[in-house]
Amino acid sequence: xxxxxxxxxxxxxxxxxxxxxxQGVLRTTAPARIVEALTWGMRSLGDRxxxxxIFIPELLVASEAMGAVMGVVEPHLRQxxxxxxxxxCVIGTVAGDMHEIGKNLVAMFLRASGHQVIDLGCxxxxxxxxxxxxxxxxxxxxxxxxxxxxxxxxRHLIDLLVRKGVREKYRVIVGGAAVGDRWAxxxxxxxxxxxxxxxxxxxxELAAGRSV
Amino acid sequence: MNSYERVMTVLNGxxxxxxxxxxxxxxxxxxxxxxxxGEVLSSVExxxxxxxxxxxxLDYDCVYxxxxxxxxxxxxxxxxxxxxxxxxxxxxxxxxxxxKRLRLLDPFRDGRLPMILEGIRxxxxxxxxxxxxxxxxxxxxxxxxxxxxPNRILVDCLRQPDRVSGLLDFCTHCQALYGMALVxxxxxIVDISDPLASGDVMSREMCYEFSLRHSATxxxxxxxxxxxxxxxxxxxxxxxxxxxAGLEVDALSIDHKVDLKVARERLGDRVCLLGNVDxxxxxxxxxxxxxxxxxxxxxxxxxDGHFILSSGCxxxxxxxxxxxxxxxxxxxxxxxxx
Numbered sequence: 001x002x003x004x005x006x007x008x009x010x011x012x013x014x015x016x017x018x019x020x021x022x023q024g025v026l027r028t029t030a031p032a033r034i035v036e037a038l039t040w041g042m043r044s045l046g047d048r049x050x051x052x053x054i055f056i057p058e059l060l061v062a063s064e065a066m067g068a069v070m071g072v073v074e075p076h077l078r079q080x081x082x083x084x085x086x087x088x089c090v091i092g093t094v095a096g097d098m099h100e101i102g103k104n105l106v107a108m109f110l111r112a113s114g115h116q117v118i119d120l121g122c123x124x125x126x127x128x129x130x131x132x133x134x135x136x137x138x139x140x141x142x143x144x145x146x147x148x149x150x151x152x153x154x155r156h157l158i159d160l161l162v163r164k165g166v167r168e169k170y171r172v173i174v175g176g177a178a179v180g181d182r183w184a185x186x187x188x189x190x191x192x193x194x195x196x197x198x199x200x201x202x203x204x205e206l207a208a209g210r211s212v
Numbered sequence: 213m214n215s216y217e218r219v220m221t222v223l224n225g226x227x228x229x230x231x232x233x234x235x236x237x238x239x240x241x242x243x244x245x246x247x248x249x250g251e252v253l254s255s256v257e258x259x260x261x262x263x264x265x266x267x268x269x270l271d272y273d274c275v276y277x278x279x280x281x282x283x284x285x286x287x288x289x290x291x292x293x294x295x296x297x298x299x300x301x302x303x304x305x306x307x308x309x310x311x312k313r314l315r316l317l318d319p320f321r322d323g324r325l326p327m328i329l330e331g332i333r334x335x336x337x338x339x340x341x342x343x344x345x346x347x348x349x350x351x352x353x354x355x356x357x358x359x360x361x362p363n364r365i366l367v368d369c370l371r372q373p374d375r376v377s378g379l380l381d382f383c384t385h386c387q388a389l390y391g392m393a394l395v396x397x398x399x400x401i402v403d404i405s406d407p408l409a410s411g412d413v414m415s416r417e418m419c420y421e422f423s424l425r426h427s428a429t430x431x432x433x434x435x436x437x438x439x440x441x442x443x444x445x446x447x448x449x450x451x452x453x454x455x456x457a458g459l460e461v462d463a464l465s466i467d468h469k470v471d472l473k474v475a476r477e478r479l480g481d482r483v484c485l486l487g488n489v490d491x492x493x494x495x496x497x498x499x500x501x502x503x504x505x506x507x508x509x510x511x512x513x514x515x516d517g518h519f520i521l522s523s524g525c526x527x528x529x530x531x532x533x534x535x536x537x538x539x540x541x542x543x544x545x546x547x548x549x550x
Contacts, residue, residue: 055411061371148496
Protein backbone atom coordinates (compact mmCIF):
# COMPACT_ATOMS: atom_id res chain seq x y z
CA UNK A 1 0.00 0.00 0.00
CA UNK A 2 1.62 3.23 -1.06
CA UNK A 3 0.73 6.86 -1.44
CA UNK A 4 1.24 6.61 -5.20
CA UNK A 5 -1.25 3.74 -5.39
CA UNK A 6 -3.74 5.71 -3.30
CA UNK A 7 -3.48 8.74 -5.55
CA UNK A 8 -3.88 6.51 -8.60
CA UNK A 9 -7.00 4.80 -7.24
CA UNK A 10 -8.57 8.14 -6.31
CA UNK A 11 -7.79 9.67 -9.67
CA UNK A 12 -9.29 6.64 -11.40
CA UNK A 13 -12.43 6.93 -9.30
CA UNK A 14 -12.11 3.48 -7.72
CA UNK A 15 -13.95 4.33 -4.49
CA UNK A 16 -13.83 1.02 -2.67
CA UNK A 17 -10.26 0.22 -3.61
CA UNK A 18 -9.16 3.76 -2.73
CA UNK A 19 -10.68 3.48 0.74
CA UNK A 20 -8.99 0.11 1.24
CA UNK A 21 -5.62 1.53 0.22
CA UNK A 22 -6.16 4.61 2.37
CA GLN A 23 -6.74 2.45 5.43
CA GLY A 24 -3.46 0.66 4.71
CA VAL A 25 -1.50 3.85 4.08
CA LEU A 26 -2.78 5.43 7.30
CA ARG A 27 -0.85 2.78 9.24
CA THR A 28 2.46 4.14 7.97
CA THR A 29 1.89 7.70 6.79
CA ALA A 30 0.82 10.87 8.53
CA PRO A 31 -2.70 11.92 7.52
CA ALA A 32 -1.53 15.43 6.61
CA ARG A 33 0.96 13.92 4.18
CA ILE A 34 -1.83 11.82 2.66
CA VAL A 35 -3.99 14.90 2.13
CA GLU A 36 -1.03 16.72 0.58
CA ALA A 37 -0.45 13.89 -1.89
CA LEU A 38 -4.13 13.66 -2.78
CA THR A 39 -4.32 17.40 -3.34
CA TRP A 40 -1.37 17.16 -5.70
CA GLY A 41 -3.12 14.28 -7.49
CA MET A 42 -6.30 16.28 -7.93
CA ARG A 43 -4.33 19.25 -9.21
CA SER A 44 -2.76 16.95 -11.82
CA LEU A 45 -6.24 15.91 -12.81
CA GLY A 46 -7.05 19.56 -13.26
CA ASP A 47 -4.12 19.94 -15.63
CA ARG A 48 -5.29 16.93 -17.61
CA UNK A 49 -8.79 18.39 -17.74
CA UNK A 50 -7.43 21.66 -19.09
CA UNK A 51 -5.60 19.72 -21.82
CA UNK A 52 -8.79 17.78 -22.57
CA UNK A 53 -7.17 14.47 -21.72
CA ILE A 54 -10.02 13.83 -19.29
CA PHE A 55 -13.48 15.34 -19.01
CA ILE A 56 -16.28 16.03 -16.55
CA PRO A 57 -17.30 12.39 -15.92
CA GLU A 58 -13.73 11.46 -14.96
CA LEU A 59 -13.54 14.47 -12.64
CA LEU A 60 -16.82 13.52 -11.01
CA VAL A 61 -15.80 9.93 -10.26
CA ALA A 62 -12.41 11.10 -8.96
CA SER A 63 -14.16 13.62 -6.71
CA GLU A 64 -16.40 10.89 -5.34
CA ALA A 65 -13.37 8.74 -4.60
CA MET A 66 -11.61 11.68 -2.97
CA GLY A 67 -14.64 12.28 -0.78
CA ALA A 68 -14.74 8.62 0.23
CA VAL A 69 -11.07 8.66 1.17
CA MET A 70 -11.36 11.93 3.08
CA GLY A 71 -14.14 10.31 5.10
CA VAL A 72 -11.53 7.81 6.29
CA VAL A 73 -8.61 10.23 6.69
CA GLU A 74 -10.37 13.18 8.30
CA PRO A 75 -10.94 11.60 11.75
CA HIS A 76 -7.19 10.94 11.91
CA LEU A 77 -6.48 14.57 11.04
CA ARG A 78 -8.74 15.67 13.88
CA GLN A 79 -7.01 13.32 16.30
CA UNK A 80 -3.68 14.87 15.46
CA UNK A 81 -5.11 18.36 15.72
CA UNK A 82 -4.02 18.85 12.11
CA UNK A 83 -7.48 19.43 10.82
CA UNK A 84 -6.72 23.04 10.16
CA UNK A 85 -9.17 25.87 10.28
CA UNK A 86 -12.21 24.87 8.31
CA UNK A 87 -14.20 27.34 6.35
CA UNK A 88 -17.90 27.04 5.77
CA CYS A 89 -19.22 27.74 2.36
CA VAL A 90 -22.82 28.06 1.25
CA ILE A 91 -22.99 27.22 -2.43
CA GLY A 92 -25.67 27.09 -5.08
CA THR A 93 -26.68 27.86 -8.65
CA VAL A 94 -28.52 31.14 -8.86
CA ALA A 95 -32.24 31.65 -9.32
CA GLY A 96 -33.55 30.73 -12.76
CA ASP A 97 -30.59 28.50 -13.52
CA MET A 98 -30.74 24.72 -13.36
CA HIS A 99 -27.18 23.88 -14.31
CA GLU A 100 -25.26 22.23 -11.53
CA ILE A 101 -22.44 20.04 -12.80
CA GLY A 102 -19.71 22.60 -12.18
CA LYS A 103 -21.20 23.68 -8.87
CA ASN A 104 -21.41 20.05 -7.74
CA LEU A 105 -17.76 19.54 -8.63
CA VAL A 106 -16.82 22.57 -6.57
CA ALA A 107 -18.83 21.25 -3.61
CA MET A 108 -17.16 17.85 -3.86
CA PHE A 109 -13.67 19.33 -4.08
CA LEU A 110 -14.26 21.69 -1.17
CA ARG A 111 -15.57 18.86 1.01
CA ALA A 112 -12.68 16.69 -0.06
CA SER A 113 -10.35 19.49 1.03
CA GLY A 114 -11.92 19.48 4.46
CA HIS A 115 -14.25 22.45 4.22
CA GLN A 116 -17.85 22.44 5.31
CA VAL A 117 -20.17 22.92 2.37
CA ILE A 118 -23.89 23.55 2.43
CA ASP A 119 -25.13 22.94 -1.09
CA LEU A 120 -28.44 24.65 -1.75
CA GLY A 121 -28.84 23.11 -5.19
CA CYS A 122 -30.17 24.99 -8.19
CA UNK A 123 -32.46 27.93 -8.67
CA UNK A 124 -31.48 29.55 -5.39
CA UNK A 125 -32.84 32.97 -4.61
CA UNK A 126 -30.52 35.57 -3.03
CA UNK A 127 -32.60 35.59 0.15
CA UNK A 128 -32.02 31.87 0.66
CA UNK A 129 -28.27 32.21 0.18
CA UNK A 130 -28.24 34.86 2.92
CA UNK A 131 -30.61 33.05 5.23
CA UNK A 132 -28.56 29.85 5.21
CA UNK A 133 -25.26 31.73 5.39
CA UNK A 134 -26.51 33.46 8.55
CA UNK A 135 -27.81 30.22 10.05
CA UNK A 136 -24.60 28.32 9.36
CA UNK A 137 -22.27 31.23 10.13
CA UNK A 138 -20.68 30.76 6.77
CA UNK A 139 -17.49 32.46 5.73
CA UNK A 140 -18.10 32.25 2.01
CA UNK A 141 -21.09 32.34 -0.31
CA UNK A 142 -20.45 30.73 -3.67
CA UNK A 143 -22.90 31.29 -6.50
CA UNK A 144 -22.74 29.77 -9.93
CA UNK A 145 -24.36 30.98 -13.12
CA UNK A 146 -24.15 29.03 -16.33
CA UNK A 147 -26.39 31.28 -18.38
CA UNK A 148 -26.17 34.95 -19.26
CA UNK A 149 -29.88 35.04 -18.54
CA UNK A 150 -29.30 34.22 -14.88
CA UNK A 151 -26.06 35.89 -13.93
CA UNK A 152 -27.78 39.09 -12.82
CA UNK A 153 -28.84 37.09 -9.78
CA UNK A 154 -25.22 37.18 -8.63
CA ARG A 155 -25.43 40.98 -8.63
CA HIS A 156 -28.78 40.79 -6.83
CA LEU A 157 -27.19 38.68 -4.11
CA ILE A 158 -24.43 41.22 -3.53
CA ASP A 159 -26.94 44.06 -3.57
CA LEU A 160 -28.96 42.19 -0.95
CA LEU A 161 -25.92 41.75 1.28
CA VAL A 162 -25.19 45.48 0.99
CA ARG A 163 -28.80 46.42 1.76
CA LYS A 164 -28.83 44.21 4.84
CA GLY A 165 -25.54 45.68 6.03
CA VAL A 166 -23.76 42.31 6.00
CA ARG A 167 -21.60 42.58 2.90
CA GLU A 168 -18.39 42.56 4.93
CA LYS A 169 -19.38 39.38 6.76
CA TYR A 170 -19.12 37.14 3.72
CA ARG A 171 -16.71 36.50 0.91
CA VAL A 172 -18.73 36.17 -2.29
CA ILE A 173 -17.19 33.98 -4.95
CA VAL A 174 -18.73 33.61 -8.38
CA GLY A 175 -18.28 31.03 -11.07
CA GLY A 176 -19.89 29.42 -14.06
CA ALA A 177 -19.67 29.63 -17.81
CA ALA A 178 -21.62 32.89 -17.95
CA VAL A 179 -19.19 34.90 -15.82
CA GLY A 180 -15.56 35.92 -15.68
CA ASP A 181 -13.12 38.24 -13.93
CA ARG A 182 -14.61 41.33 -15.52
CA TRP A 183 -18.12 40.46 -14.42
CA ALA A 184 -16.95 39.64 -10.90
CA UNK A 185 -15.29 43.05 -10.57
CA UNK A 186 -18.31 44.76 -12.11
CA UNK A 187 -20.69 43.39 -9.51
CA UNK A 188 -18.34 43.68 -6.55
CA UNK A 189 -17.73 39.98 -5.97
CA UNK A 190 -14.61 39.02 -4.04
CA UNK A 191 -13.37 36.58 -6.64
CA UNK A 192 -14.19 34.79 -9.85
CA UNK A 193 -13.03 31.17 -9.64
CA UNK A 194 -12.96 29.36 -12.98
CA UNK A 195 -13.08 25.79 -11.70
CA UNK A 196 -13.26 23.47 -8.74
CA UNK A 197 -9.49 23.46 -8.29
CA UNK A 198 -9.32 27.23 -8.07
CA UNK A 199 -12.20 27.18 -5.60
CA UNK A 200 -10.45 24.63 -3.39
CA UNK A 201 -7.21 26.61 -3.51
CA UNK A 202 -9.05 29.83 -2.62
CA UNK A 203 -10.77 28.24 0.34
CA UNK A 204 -7.53 26.60 1.52
CA GLU A 205 -5.74 29.96 1.41
CA LEU A 206 -8.62 31.59 3.26
CA ALA A 207 -8.62 28.87 5.89
CA ALA A 208 -4.89 29.30 6.38
CA GLY A 209 -5.37 32.99 7.00
CA ARG A 210 -3.52 34.02 3.89
CA SER A 211 -4.60 36.95 1.80
CA VAL A 212 -6.82 36.06 -1.17
CA MET B 213 -38.30 35.82 -51.13
CA ASN B 214 -40.20 35.72 -47.88
CA SER B 215 -38.71 34.37 -44.67
CA TYR B 216 -39.93 30.82 -45.17
CA GLU B 217 -38.63 30.67 -48.73
CA ARG B 218 -35.31 32.19 -47.67
CA VAL B 219 -34.67 29.69 -44.89
CA MET B 220 -35.76 26.66 -46.90
CA THR B 221 -33.65 27.77 -49.85
CA VAL B 222 -30.57 27.98 -47.65
CA LEU B 223 -31.29 24.68 -45.90
CA ASN B 224 -31.53 23.05 -49.31
CA GLY B 225 -28.06 24.31 -50.10
CA UNK B 226 -29.13 26.92 -52.63
CA UNK B 227 -28.49 30.65 -52.76
CA UNK B 228 -31.04 32.90 -51.08
CA UNK B 229 -31.55 36.62 -51.61
CA UNK B 230 -29.80 37.46 -48.34
CA UNK B 231 -28.60 35.90 -45.11
CA UNK B 232 -31.51 34.48 -43.11
CA UNK B 233 -31.71 35.26 -39.42
CA UNK B 234 -33.03 32.77 -36.87
CA UNK B 235 -32.41 34.03 -33.32
CA UNK B 236 -32.55 31.28 -30.69
CA UNK B 237 -35.39 32.59 -28.56
CA UNK B 238 -37.69 31.36 -25.83
CA UNK B 239 -39.25 34.02 -23.59
CA UNK B 240 -37.30 36.91 -25.11
CA UNK B 241 -40.25 37.97 -27.29
CA UNK B 242 -42.61 37.76 -24.32
CA UNK B 243 -40.28 39.90 -22.20
CA UNK B 244 -40.38 42.62 -24.85
CA UNK B 245 -44.13 42.75 -24.23
CA UNK B 246 -43.72 42.82 -20.45
CA UNK B 247 -44.55 39.16 -19.87
CA UNK B 248 -42.55 36.68 -17.81
CA UNK B 249 -41.59 33.09 -18.59
CA GLY B 250 -44.19 32.01 -16.05
CA GLU B 251 -46.91 33.83 -17.98
CA VAL B 252 -46.10 32.18 -21.28
CA LEU B 253 -45.76 28.79 -19.54
CA SER B 254 -49.42 29.09 -18.63
CA SER B 255 -50.79 30.81 -21.72
CA VAL B 256 -50.49 29.47 -25.25
CA GLU B 257 -52.05 32.72 -26.47
CA UNK B 258 -49.37 34.90 -24.91
CA UNK B 259 -46.60 32.68 -26.20
CA UNK B 260 -47.94 32.56 -29.76
CA UNK B 261 -48.74 36.27 -29.85
CA UNK B 262 -45.33 37.30 -28.53
CA UNK B 263 -43.44 35.04 -30.93
CA UNK B 264 -45.29 36.22 -34.02
CA UNK B 265 -45.48 39.87 -32.99
CA UNK B 266 -41.72 40.20 -32.52
CA UNK B 267 -40.95 38.22 -35.68
CA UNK B 268 -43.03 40.74 -37.61
CA UNK B 269 -41.68 43.76 -35.75
CA LEU B 270 -38.02 42.97 -36.34
CA ASP B 271 -38.60 40.88 -39.47
CA TYR B 272 -36.46 37.90 -38.55
CA ASP B 273 -37.26 34.64 -40.22
CA CYS B 274 -38.72 32.31 -37.63
CA VAL B 275 -41.10 31.72 -34.78
CA TYR B 276 -40.27 29.23 -32.02
CA UNK B 277 -42.33 26.91 -29.92
CA UNK B 278 -42.21 27.01 -26.12
CA UNK B 279 -38.81 25.42 -26.02
CA UNK B 280 -36.26 24.16 -23.51
CA UNK B 281 -38.72 23.85 -20.62
CA UNK B 282 -37.96 20.21 -19.75
CA UNK B 283 -41.43 19.29 -20.97
CA UNK B 284 -40.42 15.80 -22.14
CA UNK B 285 -38.75 14.93 -18.83
CA UNK B 286 -41.75 16.25 -16.95
CA UNK B 287 -44.07 14.13 -19.10
CA UNK B 288 -42.02 11.07 -18.14
CA UNK B 289 -42.02 11.69 -14.40
CA UNK B 290 -39.38 14.26 -13.44
CA UNK B 291 -40.99 16.87 -11.21
CA UNK B 292 -40.41 20.52 -12.06
CA UNK B 293 -40.39 23.36 -9.55
CA UNK B 294 -43.60 25.35 -9.24
CA UNK B 295 -44.14 27.73 -12.14
CA UNK B 296 -40.61 27.03 -13.24
CA UNK B 297 -38.67 24.85 -15.63
CA UNK B 298 -35.91 23.49 -13.42
CA UNK B 299 -36.14 19.95 -12.08
CA UNK B 300 -36.96 19.53 -8.41
CA UNK B 301 -36.92 15.73 -8.44
CA UNK B 302 -35.57 13.42 -11.14
CA UNK B 303 -37.69 10.50 -12.31
CA UNK B 304 -34.91 7.90 -12.02
CA UNK B 305 -33.48 7.86 -8.50
CA UNK B 306 -33.03 4.07 -8.55
CA UNK B 307 -32.78 2.26 -11.89
CA UNK B 308 -34.32 -1.01 -10.67
CA UNK B 309 -37.27 0.64 -8.98
CA UNK B 310 -37.98 3.61 -11.24
CA UNK B 311 -37.34 2.32 -14.77
CA LYS B 312 -40.22 -0.10 -14.34
CA ARG B 313 -42.55 2.90 -14.06
CA LEU B 314 -41.46 4.43 -17.34
CA ARG B 315 -43.99 4.42 -20.15
CA LEU B 316 -43.52 5.79 -23.65
CA LEU B 317 -44.61 9.39 -23.62
CA ASP B 318 -47.88 10.38 -25.25
CA PRO B 319 -47.33 13.82 -26.83
CA PHE B 320 -51.07 14.38 -27.01
CA ARG B 321 -51.77 13.71 -23.38
CA ASP B 322 -48.73 13.91 -21.10
CA GLY B 323 -47.68 16.98 -19.11
CA ARG B 324 -47.23 20.20 -21.07
CA LEU B 325 -46.63 18.46 -24.39
CA PRO B 326 -50.21 18.98 -25.67
CA MET B 327 -49.88 22.70 -24.87
CA ILE B 328 -46.62 22.93 -26.79
CA LEU B 329 -48.15 21.13 -29.78
CA GLU B 330 -51.14 23.46 -29.66
CA GLY B 331 -48.72 26.39 -29.72
CA ILE B 332 -47.05 25.01 -32.83
CA ARG B 333 -50.39 24.45 -34.54
CA UNK B 334 -51.41 28.04 -33.86
CA UNK B 335 -48.05 29.41 -34.94
CA UNK B 336 -48.28 27.47 -38.18
CA UNK B 337 -51.82 28.74 -38.69
CA UNK B 338 -50.68 32.35 -38.32
CA UNK B 339 -47.27 32.10 -39.92
CA UNK B 340 -48.34 29.78 -42.71
CA UNK B 341 -45.54 29.80 -45.25
CA UNK B 342 -44.34 33.29 -44.34
CA UNK B 343 -42.09 32.47 -41.36
CA UNK B 344 -40.54 29.10 -40.48
CA UNK B 345 -41.98 27.44 -37.42
CA UNK B 346 -39.27 25.84 -35.27
CA UNK B 347 -40.21 23.01 -32.92
CA UNK B 348 -37.77 22.05 -30.18
CA UNK B 349 -36.91 18.72 -28.68
CA UNK B 350 -34.23 17.32 -26.43
CA UNK B 351 -31.77 14.77 -27.76
CA UNK B 352 -32.19 11.29 -26.23
CA UNK B 353 -29.12 11.85 -24.04
CA UNK B 354 -30.38 15.23 -22.86
CA UNK B 355 -33.71 13.67 -21.99
CA UNK B 356 -31.98 10.84 -20.14
CA UNK B 357 -29.94 13.39 -18.20
CA UNK B 358 -33.10 15.24 -17.15
CA UNK B 359 -34.66 11.95 -16.01
CA UNK B 360 -31.61 10.87 -14.00
CA UNK B 361 -29.80 14.11 -13.23
CA PRO B 362 -26.89 15.45 -15.31
CA ASN B 363 -24.22 14.68 -12.70
CA ARG B 364 -25.42 11.18 -12.00
CA ILE B 365 -25.83 10.18 -15.62
CA LEU B 366 -22.31 11.35 -16.43
CA VAL B 367 -21.01 9.20 -13.59
CA ASP B 368 -23.29 6.35 -14.74
CA CYS B 369 -21.71 6.52 -18.20
CA LEU B 370 -18.49 5.37 -16.55
CA ARG B 371 -19.83 3.19 -13.75
CA GLN B 372 -23.08 1.75 -15.17
CA PRO B 373 -22.90 2.09 -18.95
CA ASP B 374 -25.39 -0.73 -19.56
CA ARG B 375 -28.01 1.04 -17.44
CA VAL B 376 -27.48 4.24 -19.36
CA SER B 377 -27.75 2.41 -22.68
CA GLY B 378 -31.05 0.87 -21.63
CA LEU B 379 -32.42 4.25 -20.58
CA LEU B 380 -31.18 5.78 -23.83
CA ASP B 381 -32.98 3.16 -25.91
CA PHE B 382 -36.18 4.16 -24.14
CA CYS B 383 -35.49 7.89 -24.59
CA THR B 384 -34.75 7.36 -28.29
CA HIS B 385 -38.17 5.80 -28.78
CA CYS B 386 -39.82 8.65 -26.88
CA GLN B 387 -38.08 11.37 -28.85
CA ALA B 388 -38.89 9.73 -32.17
CA LEU B 389 -42.56 9.86 -31.13
CA TYR B 390 -42.32 13.42 -29.91
CA GLY B 391 -40.42 14.61 -32.97
CA MET B 392 -43.12 13.17 -35.23
CA ALA B 393 -45.78 14.96 -33.21
CA LEU B 394 -43.88 18.25 -33.66
CA VAL B 395 -43.78 17.71 -37.42
CA UNK B 396 -47.44 16.77 -37.62
CA UNK B 397 -48.38 19.82 -35.55
CA UNK B 398 -46.73 22.01 -38.18
CA UNK B 399 -43.07 22.47 -37.23
CA UNK B 400 -41.07 23.27 -40.37
CA ILE B 401 -37.77 22.64 -38.59
CA VAL B 402 -37.19 20.37 -35.62
CA ASP B 403 -34.39 21.81 -33.49
CA ILE B 404 -32.71 19.07 -31.44
CA SER B 405 -30.79 20.28 -28.40
CA ASP B 406 -27.87 18.33 -26.93
CA PRO B 407 -26.27 20.49 -24.21
CA LEU B 408 -23.94 17.87 -22.73
CA ALA B 409 -22.32 16.62 -25.95
CA SER B 410 -19.54 19.20 -26.26
CA GLY B 411 -15.85 18.97 -25.53
CA ASP B 412 -16.50 21.05 -22.42
CA VAL B 413 -18.22 18.01 -20.89
CA MET B 414 -17.30 14.67 -22.42
CA SER B 415 -14.84 12.93 -24.68
CA ARG B 416 -15.51 12.27 -28.36
CA GLU B 417 -15.86 8.59 -27.62
CA MET B 418 -18.43 9.11 -24.90
CA CYS B 419 -20.22 11.69 -27.06
CA TYR B 420 -20.63 9.13 -29.84
CA GLU B 421 -21.49 6.16 -27.65
CA PHE B 422 -24.04 7.84 -25.40
CA SER B 423 -25.31 10.79 -27.40
CA LEU B 424 -24.81 11.01 -31.14
CA ARG B 425 -25.45 7.34 -31.85
CA HIS B 426 -28.93 7.66 -30.37
CA SER B 427 -29.58 11.08 -31.86
CA ALA B 428 -28.76 9.61 -35.28
CA THR B 429 -31.59 7.09 -34.87
CA UNK B 430 -34.12 9.83 -34.10
CA UNK B 431 -32.81 12.02 -36.92
CA UNK B 432 -33.04 9.18 -39.42
CA UNK B 433 -36.62 8.50 -38.38
CA UNK B 434 -37.66 12.14 -38.66
CA UNK B 435 -35.84 12.70 -41.95
CA UNK B 436 -37.73 9.78 -43.47
CA UNK B 437 -40.90 11.55 -42.37
CA UNK B 438 -39.80 14.63 -44.33
CA UNK B 439 -38.63 16.82 -41.42
CA UNK B 440 -35.92 19.46 -41.65
CA UNK B 441 -33.57 19.12 -38.66
CA UNK B 442 -31.20 21.49 -36.92
CA UNK B 443 -28.88 20.23 -34.19
CA UNK B 444 -27.61 22.39 -31.36
CA UNK B 445 -24.83 21.53 -28.96
CA UNK B 446 -23.98 24.08 -26.28
CA UNK B 447 -20.29 24.78 -25.72
CA UNK B 448 -17.13 24.03 -27.63
CA UNK B 449 -17.62 21.38 -30.31
CA UNK B 450 -14.53 22.20 -32.36
CA UNK B 451 -13.01 18.77 -31.80
CA UNK B 452 -16.11 16.90 -32.96
CA UNK B 453 -17.52 18.94 -35.82
CA UNK B 454 -16.92 15.98 -38.12
CA UNK B 455 -19.07 13.76 -35.91
CA UNK B 456 -21.86 16.33 -35.81
CA ALA B 457 -21.72 16.70 -39.59
CA GLY B 458 -22.02 12.92 -39.76
CA LEU B 459 -25.53 13.21 -38.32
CA GLU B 460 -26.53 14.54 -41.73
CA VAL B 461 -28.86 17.14 -40.34
CA ASP B 462 -29.93 20.16 -42.36
CA ALA B 463 -28.25 22.70 -40.08
CA LEU B 464 -25.67 22.62 -37.31
CA SER B 465 -26.32 25.24 -34.64
CA ILE B 466 -22.91 26.35 -33.40
CA ASP B 467 -22.23 27.96 -30.02
CA HIS B 468 -20.10 31.10 -29.78
CA LYS B 469 -17.12 29.15 -28.42
CA VAL B 470 -16.50 27.65 -31.87
CA ASP B 471 -14.60 29.64 -34.47
CA LEU B 472 -16.97 29.74 -37.44
CA LYS B 473 -14.07 30.08 -39.85
CA VAL B 474 -12.59 26.83 -38.54
CA ALA B 475 -16.00 25.15 -38.69
CA ARG B 476 -16.49 26.18 -42.31
CA GLU B 477 -12.97 25.16 -43.29
CA ARG B 478 -13.39 21.74 -41.72
CA LEU B 479 -16.88 21.05 -42.98
CA GLY B 480 -16.82 22.83 -46.32
CA ASP B 481 -20.26 23.13 -47.77
CA ARG B 482 -21.36 19.83 -46.28
CA VAL B 483 -23.93 21.34 -43.95
CA CYS B 484 -25.68 24.63 -43.28
CA LEU B 485 -24.13 26.42 -40.30
CA LEU B 486 -26.33 28.35 -37.90
CA GLY B 487 -24.78 30.77 -35.44
CA ASN B 488 -23.01 32.04 -33.57
CA VAL B 489 -23.26 35.45 -31.95
CA ASP B 490 -22.37 35.34 -28.25
CA UNK B 491 -25.60 35.73 -26.22
CA UNK B 492 -23.58 37.71 -23.67
CA UNK B 493 -22.92 40.30 -26.38
CA UNK B 494 -26.59 40.41 -27.29
CA UNK B 495 -27.35 41.07 -23.62
CA UNK B 496 -24.74 43.63 -22.71
CA UNK B 497 -23.05 44.87 -25.90
CA UNK B 498 -24.01 47.83 -28.04
CA UNK B 499 -25.90 47.51 -31.32
CA UNK B 500 -22.72 48.57 -33.11
CA UNK B 501 -20.71 45.81 -31.43
CA UNK B 502 -23.41 43.27 -32.26
CA UNK B 503 -23.45 44.42 -35.86
CA UNK B 504 -19.66 44.10 -36.16
CA UNK B 505 -19.65 40.57 -34.74
CA UNK B 506 -22.51 39.56 -37.03
CA UNK B 507 -20.52 40.80 -40.01
CA UNK B 508 -17.62 38.65 -38.93
CA UNK B 509 -19.90 35.62 -38.51
CA UNK B 510 -21.24 36.10 -42.03
CA UNK B 511 -17.73 36.53 -43.44
CA UNK B 512 -16.41 33.48 -41.61
CA UNK B 513 -19.32 31.14 -42.01
CA UNK B 514 -21.60 32.44 -44.71
CA UNK B 515 -19.62 34.19 -47.41
CA ASP B 516 -20.74 31.62 -49.95
CA GLY B 517 -24.13 30.96 -48.44
CA HIS B 518 -25.40 27.81 -46.71
CA PHE B 519 -25.49 29.86 -43.53
CA ILE B 520 -28.11 31.22 -41.16
CA LEU B 521 -27.18 34.03 -38.80
CA SER B 522 -28.16 33.23 -35.24
CA SER B 523 -27.15 33.48 -31.64
CA GLY B 524 -24.71 30.90 -30.26
CA CYS B 525 -27.25 29.83 -27.69
CA UNK B 526 -30.53 31.02 -26.19
CA UNK B 527 -30.87 34.81 -26.23
CA UNK B 528 -31.22 36.18 -22.68
CA UNK B 529 -34.73 37.42 -21.91
CA UNK B 530 -33.34 40.88 -21.03
CA UNK B 531 -31.39 41.35 -24.26
CA UNK B 532 -32.26 44.83 -25.60
CA UNK B 533 -34.56 44.94 -28.59
CA UNK B 534 -32.08 47.05 -30.53
CA UNK B 535 -29.37 44.42 -30.16
CA UNK B 536 -31.48 41.66 -31.66
CA UNK B 537 -32.51 44.24 -34.24
CA UNK B 538 -28.83 44.82 -35.07
CA UNK B 539 -28.43 41.09 -35.69
CA UNK B 540 -31.43 41.08 -38.01
CA UNK B 541 -30.12 44.15 -39.85
CA UNK B 542 -26.77 42.44 -40.42
CA UNK B 543 -28.52 39.57 -42.16
CA UNK B 544 -30.85 41.82 -44.09
CA UNK B 545 -27.98 43.94 -45.35
CA UNK B 546 -25.99 41.01 -46.66
CA UNK B 547 -27.44 40.23 -50.03
CA UNK B 548 -26.19 37.35 -52.12
CA UNK B 549 -25.71 37.67 -55.83
CA UNK B 550 -27.93 35.17 -57.63
